[in-house]
Amino acid sequence: MTISERETQQGKSAWARLRSNIFHFYFLLRRPMTLGVRGLVYDRAENAVFLIRHTYVPGWQLPGGGVETSEIMADALARELVEEGNIEITAPAVLKSLHFNRQASRRDHVAMYLIESYRQTSPKQPDYEIAEAGFFKRDALPSETTPATLRRIAEVLDGTEVSPYW
Structure with a gap:
């Protein structure tokens, strides 16, 4: 040449x-398009899930948040769990499902993960974003748990049919 x-x-x-x-x-x-992650932190021995209550929206939810530019989903999940729950993932989280969150916008998608290997050295203390956080036994979830959160828990832990919508 x-x-x-x-x-x-x-x-x-x-x-x-x-x-x-x-x-x-x-x-x-x-x-x-926006992309978010949510994590179902599950304590199998106690049959308990970790939930958060934000200061700016009603209801108890699974921890998570947006994936930042140039960030991979696993890193976003790890970051959000530390920020919202003082929880460190100690083994790879398992991607369970993907959902279109049409309530948020016409372009919002959420990746749902299961986390069974983690460490929480101390409980999450309330701050400007998180009003309350903690583990709840599955048969004693807060009455204000959001419908979407209840659906995701059932899909991941009970094997109910996965909805494409959040």
């Missing part, structure tokens, strides 16, 4: 990269 052919090829590659970047930016503007 001659120098001019190589320069032409490099120019085409640069143009292809630029075109790809432009299309990705266009799709970000035209079709922005």
